[in-house]
Amino acid sequence: MKGISIKDIAKQAGVSPTTVSFVLNGKAKEKRISEQVSKKIQKIATRLKYKPNQLARGLRTGKTKTIGLIVEDIANNFFATLAKVVEDEADKHGYKVLYGSTEDNTEKAKGLLEVLKYRQVDGYIITPTKNLDKEIELLQSAAKPLVLVDRYFPHVSSHYVVLNNYQGAYEATAHLAKQGYRKIAIVTIASDQTQMKERLDGFTAALKDHKIPFNKSLVKRLPFDLDRESFNNEMKKFLTSVKDLDAVFFATNYLGIAGIEAIRSLGWEIGKQIGLVGFDDHDLFRLHSPSITCVSQPIAAIGKSLVDILMKELNHAAGSPAYPQQQVVLEPELIIRDSSRR
Amino acid sequence: MKGISIKDIAKQAGVSPTTVSFVLNGKAKEKRISEQVSKKIQKIATRLKYKPNQLARGLRTGKTKTIGLIVEDIANNFFATLAKVVEDEADKHGYKVLYGSTEDNTEKAKGLLEVLKYRQVDGYIITPTKNLDKEIELLQSAAKPLVLVDRYFPHVSSHYVVLNNYQGAYEATAHLAKQGYRKIAIVTIASDQTQMKERLDGFTAALKDHKIPFNKSLVKRLPFDLDRESFNNEMKKFLTSVKDLDAVFFATNYLGIAGIEAIRSLGWEIGKQIGLVGFDDHDLFRLHSPSITCVSQPIAAIGKSLVDILMKELNHAAGSPAYPQQQVVLEPELIIRDSSRR
DNA sequence: TGGTGTAGCTAAAACGTTTTATCACTGGCA
DNA sequence: TGCCAGTGATAAAACGTTTTAGCTACACCA
Numbered sequence: 253m254k255g256i257s258i259k260d261i262a263k264q265a266g267v268s269p270t271t272v273s274f275v276l277n278g279k280a281k282e283k284r285i286s287e288q289v290s291k292k293i294q295k296i297a298t299r300l301k302y303k304p305n306q307l308a309r310g311l312r313t314g315k316t317k318t319i320g321l322i323v324e325d326i327a328n329n330f331f332a333t334l335a336k337v338v339e340d341e342a343d344k345h346g347y348k349v350l351y352g353s354t355e356d357n358t359e360k361a362k363g364l365l366e367v368l369k370y371r372q373v374d375g376y377i378i379t380p381t382k383n384l385d386k387e388i389e390l391l392q393s394a395a396k397p398l399v400l401v402d403r404y405f406p407h408v409s410s411h412y413v414v415l416n417n418y419q420g421a422y423e424a425t426a427h428l429a430k431q432g433y434r435k436i437a438i439v440t441i442a443s444d445q446t447q448m449k450e451r452l453d454g455f456t457a458a459l460k461d462h463k464i465p466f467n468k469s470l471v472k473r474l475p476f477d478l479d480r481e482s483f484n485n486e487m488k489k490f491l492t493s494v495k496d497l498d499a500v501f502f503a504t505n506y507l508g509i510a511g512i513e514a515i516r517s518l519g520w521e522i523g524k525q526i527g528l529v530g531f532d533d534h535d536l537f538r539l540h541s542p543s544i545t546c547v548s549q550p551i552a553a554i555g556k557s558l559v560d561i562l563m564k565e566l567n568h569a570a571g572s573p574a575y576p577q578q579q580v581v582l583e584p585e586l587i588i589r590d591s592s593r594r
Numbered sequence: 595m596k597g598i599s600i601k602d603i604a605k606q607a608g609v610s611p612t613t614v615s616f617v618l619n620g621k622a623k624e625k626r627i628s629e630q631v632s633k634k635i636q637k638i639a640t641r642l643k644y645k646p647n648q649l650a651r652g653l654r655t656g657k658t659k660t661i662g663l664i665v666e667d668i669a670n671n672f673f674a675t676l677a678k679v680v681e682d683e684a685d686k687h688g689y690k691v692l693y694g695s696t697e698d699n700t701e702k703a704k705g706l707l708e709v710l711k712y713r714q715v716d717g718y719i720i721t722p723t724k725n726l727d728k729e730i731e732l733l734q735s736a737a738k739p740l741v742l743v744d745r746y747f748p749h750v751s752s753h754y755v756v757l758n759n760y761q762g763a764y765e766a767t768a769h770l771a772k773q774g775y776r777k778i779a780i781v782t783i784a785s786d787q788t789q790m791k792e793r794l795d796g797f798t799a800a801l802k803d804h805k806i807p808f809n810k811s812l813v814k815r816l817p818f819d820l821d822r823e824s825f826n827n828e829m830k831k832f833l834t835s836v837k838d839l840d841a842v843f844f845a846t847n848y849l850g851i852a853g854i855e856a857i858r859s860l861g862w863e864i865g866k867q868i869g870l871v872g873f874d875d876h877d878l879f880r881l882h883s884p885s886i887t888c889v890s891q892p893i894a895a896i897g898k899s900l901v902d903i904l905m906k907e908l909n910h911a912a913g914s915p916a917y918p919q920q921q922v923v924l925e926p927e928l929i930i931r932d933s934s935r936r
Numbered sequence: 937t938g939g940t941g942t943a944g945c946t947a948a949a950a951c952g953t954t955t956t957a958t959c960a961c962t963g964g965c966a
Numbered sequence: 967t968g969c970c971a972g973t974g975a976t977a978a979a980a981c982g983t984t985t986t987a988g989c990t991a992c993a994c995c996a
Binding site: 255303304305306307308310311316318325326327328329332333335336339348349350351352353366367369370371372509512513516534535536539540541 | 597645646647648649650652653658660667668669670671674675677678681690691692693694695708709711712713714851854855858876877878881882883
Binding site: 937938939940941942943944945946947948949950951952953954955956957958959960961962963964965966 | 967968969970971972973974975976977978979980981982983984985986987988989990991992993994995996
């Protein structure tokens, strides 16, 4: 049950494997193979449905036509949708995707990078975890093409594609302020990574611009790895601890979902007693009663941009002048729904 | 920036690559390599952080330690969650996952199989599309380990892991009947594949057992590839066409979501005017108002079972007696919520 | 002395490509 | 005749492993 190899074709055509390789790689002209032989080889190849063994090719050329996609959690709607886009876009260029989830755990991320490395992926799309900067720099100094997504390291020069998180959080908060909410809290993840920092910054800036006093008690930072019940408990504890709280901004989709549950189990009426804005769109936000206002990311554009940059980097000849680091910041869209309308 | 190869170790240890290979593959004893040399090689290997080049190894052994995962749509919550489980389980055995989405399109599925094949994946987990039986049989006759998931081909003997779809649909429908609903419709996908057929059969059987008259007008079969708006329109057209309709069973998660939208845009009150049961659990179903009753699949168990079977098949020595085809049917859980309580 | 057994290691082939270097031939030209 | 250039192809090395077949040295035995 072996596959067809270049040798089989060579034998049938009565030529050497070299010639077959040249023809099949479109180097017939360049290598001065006659039209006649060329045609014959093509014909036999299609007849036998020849497909090059990617392992062998990869071993020889160092190119596997595979990219590694490292996300936070493939089961999360945002990352799953992103993975779909990346898969489709990569496919257009003949690349396949090996993926892995970090669970926001640096050790897991390192493990993933390791295994992707010795599987010789050609390039990486990475949602980095907290302390992954060293590894990223290592990859870079090894001239491995990579693009970061969702977050980046300010002190590391690299390609990245992220949301304008500051703007997203700012708009969300400003919107709440304009609706007349005065005591607005944020629930976020205890993380110093850019995406979270910017969301927090956008939040505080909007408060300031709308002359709403800010204090630490309005910020709740939860660890990433809580289970649903703990999220719920922590949320409830926090929400009831803030005096006169009238609106909350949840800085990630899963926090929003957990938050909705918590608020409801407190018996508070969303949109009436308490305003609410989430992050990332979700079927739940759209169809919840009341529907949930959210900051929506342009996932398709993010995915396209990621693959686009990676492909440019991959096709970038070794000698030519360096392809400048692309720092793409895409704009969010605030989708206003009932949870924040007064 | 080359990686460390077996030759580097050999040079440093002053032995041949062969010896290094033997030691690193745990064949030191068997191949009578002295304790001394063995230890030395081990030491150097860990010091240099040697990781075998999987391409070269794969080329030589024919094993890539990679499995191909073909799902219907990685962006769909059910498949994304499944992918996560598969990824985790495969990782435990040192396998990585190459994935692809079929969009329920046979041509796309064939394409995926093709590319996975010439990337030499060791085994496949496949959510088959309609006419994929020939390809499945081809893979089988090529002795490629594979497990089908979510659906199977009754006329093809293969491993598979599926839900007891009949039971799920039966329970859902029976539950509606017991709640006093009399005119119960089903919205399903126009597909003759097992999972849909069984859901439909379970539905009709439950009606029969509860002495509810069945007729064709209670069944709506929609094409898979509609966009949201078309789903919505088709749903509305159907729902309003059935006289005295008082409950609907949606046979997939996305149909359920679209159905909720449609019903709401008709202004009908879910749980009051119309009973509703969905398929697969989802944050939306849990948190919707009213909450949505659904048939929930044991995704973790499905994923574990898939990888388990595949690994057994992979580790199954060529000569030994055939590993019997595993046909795993897991039981659903009916999660009763407010959308179906009278 | 020669033969046999075995412990300990290695040379070389193989996997299927790509690519470099080279070869054989033809015709033109001096 | 001898030399050169161009044409059309190929042999062989290389990528990094695994694995088969065998080699060397020594001990033991008769």
